[in-house]
Amino acid sequence: MIWEWLIKSLVLILSLTTGFAYVTLMERVVLARIQVRIGPNRAGPRGILQPIADAIKLIFKEELIPTNADKFMFIVAPVITVIPALVVSAVVPWGPTLTIGNFSTPMGLADINVGVLYIMAITSISVYGITLAGWSSNNKYATLGGLRATAQMISYELALGLAFVGPVMLAGSLSINSIVEAQKTLPFILLQPVAFVIYFTASLAEINRAPFDMPEAEQELTAGYHVEYSGMKFALFFMAEYIKMITVAIIGSSLFLGGYQGPFVDQYPLLGFVYLFLKAFLWLFVIIWIRATLPRIRYDRLMALGWKVLFPIALANVLVTAVVLVLIGG
Amino acid sequence: MTIQILVFLILAAIAIGTAVGMLVSRNAIYAVLFLVSNFITVAVLYLLLGAPFISLAQVTVYAGAIMVLFLFVIMLLGGEKLPVAAGWGKQRWAIIGVAVVVLVEAGLLLVLKGDMSLMLIESAMDAGPASIGMTLFTKYALPFELTSVILLSALVGAIVLTKQDKP
Incomplete structure (x- = not known):
């Protein structure tokens, strides 16, 4: 059924890109409220058309390419950044099997038996876009931002991967569908609180969000790896960053908060979509809240936190979980 | 099966092309990226053989972790631009010898092991x-x-x- 796949892919990509547009609005509104400002309120009622206005503005901006930039890489880098962000959530289920008349289909794009590994693989190659953007701009701030991003992302990937192992061991499967189904009675956040905290912290570092947004620190690097970018190419980086936020929220909700599981989801499969949306919404709100609250941490502290705190704790968590699982015969 | 062979041939062409590109590229960053594309193409080949675990492990470990480190070191040391090609020098005969041996071995393998479709079927096991x-x-x-x-x-x-x- 190639049409089924096409429609599902289209739904996924369109929801992610629309989600990106409205997460930017959400971030601006929430930040404004926390800082006792009003926030965007001009375009449409309560600023609801603001993302569209931003998009139109960005389309008409001039595209600048620095003279000494590596032109091919400079143009390709934003694309390399966006594509992993768009495809990584393909393995996450949106709900149980949907049945309309005689036609029934699982809600979700792909249920593969190595789903968690797929997520790891895509996150591990998503660092290239940022690194190459920094390098190809031929600008020292951009290069420094790209280097920082690389170092940070490969450091936190380890802790992130080990945080995945907790839910995987509890569910006994690498498939995200099985992990979500295993949380029917109890979400894994209660069984794996340590892994949850590690996932949350490491994922913030992985997507370069505050308080780990060193690669784009305005004060020291002007804007980091995307300082030379303008117009739609800049918009692509922006899009990648926000889509990564949504993806982290969706994957985290599926691994620890029970994904689409919730009351009455068996009777009404479409409710699964709503539950997943609400959980992801809550997650995004917390990410924005943290950005508004916490200051950026120093770079050496960031590395020390990743290697000397999160990584050993994650390793110990895996060990303890495995021993307990063997003892209780899970 | 014919479609599978067609896909395999296209992927093989890409894999060989990127490998050659890595060798002849005079810019270390491009060489790294050719190698990354090569690893990803090989990963897709594994996927075609019904081995998703190996395929994704290949992407995570090689294309992701190891090559990012390569890129990081090259960028950090600023060694992107290699000097102009210095010729093969004394290594010429060694290079030609190795190339001839590899080609002969590949040819022998094809002749002795029969056609490629057989190899595709044999490897499609539970992985x-x-x-x-x-x-x-x-x-x-x-x-x-x-x-x-x-x-x-x-x-x-x-x-x-x-x-x-x-x-």
Whole structure:
């Protein structure tokens, strides 16, 4: 059924890109409220058309390419950044099997038996876009931002991967569908609180969000790896960053908060979509809240936190979980 | 099956093309990226053979972790631009010899092992994560643990070699 796949892919990509547009609005509104400002309120009622206005503005901006930039890489880098962000959530289920008349289909794009590994693989190659953007701009701030991003992302990937192992061991499967189904009675956040905290912290570092947004620190690097970018190419980086936020929220909700599981989801499969949306919404709100609250941490502290705190704790968590699982015969 | 062979031929062409590109590229960053594309193409080949676990492990470990480190070191040291090609020099005969041996071996393999479609069928077995894990930790437990010890000793060795004495 190639049409089924096409429609599902289209739904996924369109929801992610629309989600990106409205997460930017959400971030601006929430930040404004926390800082006792009003926030965007001009375009449409309560600023609801603001993302569209931003998009139109960005389309008409001039595209600048620095003279000494590596032109091919400079143009390709934003694309390399966006594509992993768009495809990584393909393995996450949106709900149980949907049945309309005689036609029934699982809600979700792909249920593969190595789903968690797929997520790891895509996150591990998503660092290239940022690194190459920094390098190809031929600008020292951009290069420094790209280097920082690389170092940070490969450091936190380890802790992130080990945080995945907790839910995987509890569910006994690498498939995200099985992990979500295993949380029917109890979400894994209660069984794996340590892994949850590690996932949350490491994922913030992985997507370069505050308080780990060193690669784009305005004060020291002007804007980091995307300082030379303008117009739609800049918009692509922006899009990648926000889509990564949504993806982290969706994957985290599926691994620890029970994904689409919730009351009455068996009777009404479409409710699964709503539950997943609400959980992801809550997650995004917390990410924005943290950005508004916490200051950026120093770079050496960031590395020390990743290697000397999160990584050993994650390793110990895996060990303890495995021993307990063997003892209780899970 | 014909579509599978067609896809295989296209992927093989890409894999060879990127490998050659890596060799002839005069810019180290582009060489790294050619190698990354090569690894990803090979990963897709594994996927075609029905081995998703190996395929994604290949992407995570090689295309993701190791090549990012390569890129990082090249960018950090600023060694992107290689000097102009210096010719093959004394290595010429060695290079030609190795190339001839490899080509002859590949030709012999094709002639002796029959057609490619047979190889595709034989490899399409169950290669899910569970069966790979069971095999690794039962049948191949000793080689597996030995490999990990060797890797650990390499790690410790690298740290000892680069560690400077306190002034």
